[in-house]
Amino acid sequence: MKRACIGACCAAPMQWLPRYRDHLLAQGLSPKTARIYIAKVERASSWCQSKGVHLTSLTPSEVAEMCKQFPYTASSRRQLRTALKHYWEMLGIQGPVKAIRVPPKPAPRWRGLEPEDAARLVKAAVGWHPQGTAVLFGMYLALRREEIATAQWSRFDEFYTWYTVTGKRGYTDTLPVHPVLRDQLRSVRMLTRGDWVFPGSRGRPHITDMTVTNWVQEVADAAGLGHFTPHQMRHTAIAMVNDSTGDLRTAMVFARHRRVESTQIYTRTTAEKLERAVETLDYLAI
16 A cells, blocks of 8 residues: 655644544534544554554554554444544545454344333433433433533523424434423423523533433432433433334434434334234235
């Protein structure tokens, strides 16, 4: 492979990291994802320095050797490959991306709650603020953990009937607010000051993602559900919308996905649905 080199970047690739962060954010990636990719590039750059090679002029064999320093998991290798791909693209370099081997991605599985358990969780959340309110955001709006942490009052309309959220890659969508969540919001609005639904502490404007995780687990414990994560609320909400409407397209809009393939991960085929589907194969009635 032909080696590429871009002036000072070869001598000190780390100096390009601020520009790299701006490049990632310009691509619509979240600050959290940008931090992950920057960390991958920093680690790759450190390995290059220890070997006396440059991140901008790696050969496929050098990339394969470097990869041994990273965990051989699908997520870790995929992040490394994407991080370096963005880095090389920023510099106009055709890097050896294909030399980063990625293990097969495991088949996605549905991780939501059954309707009975979902009802127990919501019942435990109603009237409980702020922990329960955070759960209701996830169960009725299918918000991601960071979207719950950064929820703002100004994103609701005057009557709390619609909520506007900016999610992955900067996409903005407006969702209807369920009456259960709406009633809770009206009852707790006077308990908070400012625009953040969940104000932070120690100088932070809002709560952290980890606080959301802890709160969700606290409510799940009260409902007797055991280990439970914020993303499982999203799985539950999207699956129930799909089950109740029978329309994957509606579930996709609710999930704020841009590809129906992304939504399919959050849906499921229950025994009852499969049984009903088989019953439709009534060939003799034709």
